[in-house]
Amino acid sequence: TQLLEQSPQFLSIQEGENLTVYCNSSSVFSSLQWYRQEPGEGPVLLVTVVTGGEVKKLKRLTFQFGDARKDSSLHITAAQPGDTGLYLCAGGRSHDMRFGAGTRLTVKP
């Protein structure tokens, strides 16, 4: 059973469009992490959000942690083909980290 539900599961958009992906849970997490994974590679850590209501920006990516620390969102502005990949949210600590199933994003030129 996945403790973290991600939506949408698949997303295909044109270059230049904006998008938001979601990570929801019924559990409270002390922090959530977002990773991006490209085919045949390991996940790469993008950001960690810790405080409820926190917003972090990484160039065109904006991450938000819900006030109740049960959900998070990732917003990409003006998506580019290089943003293509599997976006994973994860919660917990290294000894019990749980991952969502991921959102597979395709950005077409």
Place this chain on the structure above:
Amino acid sequence: KAGVTQTPRYLIKTRGQQVTLSCSPISGHRSVSWYQQTPGQGLQFLFEYFSETQRNKGNFPGRFSGRQFSNSRSEMNVSTLELGDSALYLCASSLDLGVTEAFFGQGTRLTVV
């Protein structure tokens, strides 16, 4: 600083065989976790090692085991391979036990035929 190194990158084994995968964490990191990734189940936690001791274990059968050496390098072993063990096996390195951030290697793609 070098990242997490996993060897080999690709492996093909026959049902019933056993396999050993290796992981070298980031220098200075003392915790190593292992994950199995499949299209159907996603990323699932196998176990975590810290100070040469297994600290936590996921819901996998006893055929999956691991160990950690004094230099923090880790190996995982799968015995009596089954077709369903085909997956990408990922190693993650963390600075300490129970921290929130993990840094992954490129993984070992295991195919069981």
